[in-house]
Amino acid sequence: MGLMSILSLSTAGLGVERARLEVSAANLANAQTPVAAGQTGYEPLAVLVRSTAMSELSGGTLESALPRPFVSEIVPMKTSPRRVYEPGHPDADAKGYVNYPGVDPVTTMLDLITISRSYEANLKAFDITRSLLQRTIDIGGQA
Amino acid sequence: MFSIDPTLALISRDLDACTLRQAVYASNVANVNTPGYQPLEVSFEASLSAAARALNGAPIDAQSDILDSIRPTVTPAAAATVELDQQVGLMAQNAIHYETLVNAFERSMGLLRLAILEGKNG
Numbered sequence: 001m002g003l004m005s006i007l008s009l010s011t012a013g014l015g016v017e018r019a020r021l022e023v024s025a026a027n028l029a030n031a032q033t034p035v036a037a038g039q040t041g042y043e044p045l046a047v048l049v050r051s052t053a054m055s056e057l058s059g060g061t062l063e064s065a066l067p068r069p070f071v072s073e074i075v076p077m078k079t080s081p082r083r084v085y086e087p088g089h090p091d092a093d094a095k096g097y098v099n100y101p102g103v104d105p106v107t108t109m110l111d112l113i114t115i116s117r118s119y120e121a122n123l124k125a126f127d128i129t130r131s132l133l134q135r136t137i138d139i140g141g142q143a
Numbered sequence: 144m145f146s147i148d149p150t151l152a153l154i155s156r157d158l159d160a161c162t163l164r165q166a167v168y169a170s171n172v173a174n175v176n177t178p179g180y181q182p183l184e185v186s187f188e189a190s191l192s193a194a195a196r197a198l199n200g201a202p203i204d205a206q207s208d209i210l211d212s213i214r215p216t217v218t219p220a221a222a223a224t225v226e227l228d229q230q231v232g233l234m235a236q237n238a239i240h241y242e243t244l245v246n247a248f249e250r251s252m253g254l255l256r257l258a259i260l261e262g263k264n265g
Contacts, residue, residue, distance in 0.1 A: 002162040006169045013173025020176065051177045054217075062217060063166035066183070069174045118175050121227045125169040128238050132165060135245050139252075 003136065005064040006129045013122040016069045020047045020115050023074060024108050031103035035081060037093035042101045043076035077102070148255065149198075152210045154248045160187040160215035161241045167217060168234045175225045182225050187215040
């Protein structure tokens with residue numbers, strides 16, 4: 001079932017992009033959440049994507065041996081908090097600074113664009129494979 | 144499998160290669176954001192033309208061995224990164240090739256059917 005395993009390969013790609021989208025959305029959503037002085041608040045997250053090693057052929061088809069992406073881990077990013085001078089803020093520290101999670105809106109938006117494009121490309125791949133499958137099923141149909 | 148007709152055997156080999164191509168392009172697209180992923184490609188045409196040269200004048204009983212030697216292989220692509228637009232374009236091109244092959248397959252089957260039915264419309 002060569003074509004079927006290609007569908008699941010594209011589905012794996014879609015899953016990875018969706019996970020990246022979720023994490024980027026969470027980072028953006030929590031970007032303006034102040035962290036009270038002396039406490040730990042939201043830490044921006046990153047998705048670590050890995051792919052399975054190309055396995056040797058052992059009975060299966062070559063299609064099912066191809067590298068398949070998966071979400072290996074979701075880990076906190078190594079960014080320092082964004083410090084904003086807001087002396088009247090209840091969460092401000094002794095010097096009047098409020099800590100916000102170190103989310104960079106520009107890079108996050110850029111990530112969202114590439115995620116969207118990659119998701120579309122995976123969908124397109126899925127669609128093309130589906131049309132090949134359909135065409136194969138139709139062999140001899142008009143006889 | 145289709146020892147009855149080498150054309151059908153050739154077409155089904157090429158269909159297999161096309162399916163593998165689609166899989167490889169899908170893998171490249173799916174892994175576009177995987178760090179360290181090496182894009183792959185399929186080489187098939189060289190093995191096909193080598194077999195075509197070997198088939199030329201080969202005795203009938205050697206044909207099936209030559210046909211068996213046609214195998215697509217997956218190799219690392221020259222480029223180190225995946226270009227999404229290129230991969231989707233290649234995929235569309237491959238889909239058209241697949242469509243052509245399926246049509247050729249159906250026509251060859253039609254000829255066989257014609258022979259089986261002695262030219263009468265079944």
